[in-house]
Amino acid sequence: IAGITQAPTSQILAAGRRMTLRCTQDMRHNAMYWYRQDLGLGLRLIHYSNTAGTTGKGEVPDGYSVSRANTDDFPLTLASAVPSQTSVYFCASSDSGTNTGELFFGEGSRLTVL
Amino acid sequence: GQNIDQPTEMTATEGAIVQINCTYQTSGFNGLFWYQQHAGEAPTFLSYNVLDGLEEKGRFSSFLSRSKGYSYLLLKELQMKDSASYLCAVMDSNYQLIWGAGTKLIIKP
Numbered sequence: 001i002a003g004i005t006q007a008p009t010s011q012i013l014a015a016g017r018r019m020t021l022r023c024t025q026d027m028r029h030n031a032m033y034w035y036r037q038d039l040g041l042g043l044r045l046i047h048y049s050n051t052a053g054t055t056g057k058g059e060v061p062d063g064y065s066v067s068r069a070n071t072d073d074f075p076l077t078l079a080s081a082v083p084s085q086t087s088v089y090f091c092a093s094s095d096s097g098t099n100t101g102e103l104f105f106g107e108g109s110r111l112t113v114l
Numbered sequence: 115g116q117n118i119d120q121p122t123e124m125t126a127t128e129g130a131i132v133q134i135n136c137t138y139q140t141s142g143f144n145g146l147f148w149y150q151q152h153a154g155e156a157p158t159f160l161s162y163n164v165l166d167g168l169e170e171k172g173r174f175s176s177f178l179s180r181s182k183g184y185s186y187l188l189l190k191e192l193q194m195k196d197s198a199s200y201l202c203a204v205m206d207s208n209y210q211l212i213w214g215a216g217t218k219l220i221i222k223p
Contacts, residue, residue, distance in 0.1 A: 042201070042216065043213040045211070102162065103147075107155065107156050108156055
């Protein structure tokens, strides 16, 4: 693994189903983030974690949950998917949650909810 | 509210120079970032400005004026591979990044 790995890269999901997007990083960054990217809109922060064991809500957290059991993994769960959650999801990390470190992004997970 | 504005799309010619503008209104300021995103790929870091002035990095330069809430990304000697979206993002007083919708840059031969 080099950098940030997301899985799956693409998924079609029926509405009402539960889905977990996986994110793993090997850079030992303490801060991790989940964004969604929709056409015509900027990246929107869903949830973040400044360090293992802590998480916080971003701009659009409703319908999503996260956990940060260790430094490397930051999964995003949709408890009951709805069509408005159709989007491209990016996981990112940085070497600090509060300094000006650049973000490193995974390759994205394209989710379609029907 | 917080707002980042940048043009939706720009077109330029290979070998030329293009300037992509970004204006912002945010709750506090802790730096401005530019990212490049090729279609279907992840954003990658280009530049960071926290003080007024110009930061140069090869063919790319980024300028910041905090008093005007304004930045631009300057790309010189354009190459076809520069065709991408360019994302402007500002870190607010809570150290959260506020993102613009991105500028799609089309390079023509």
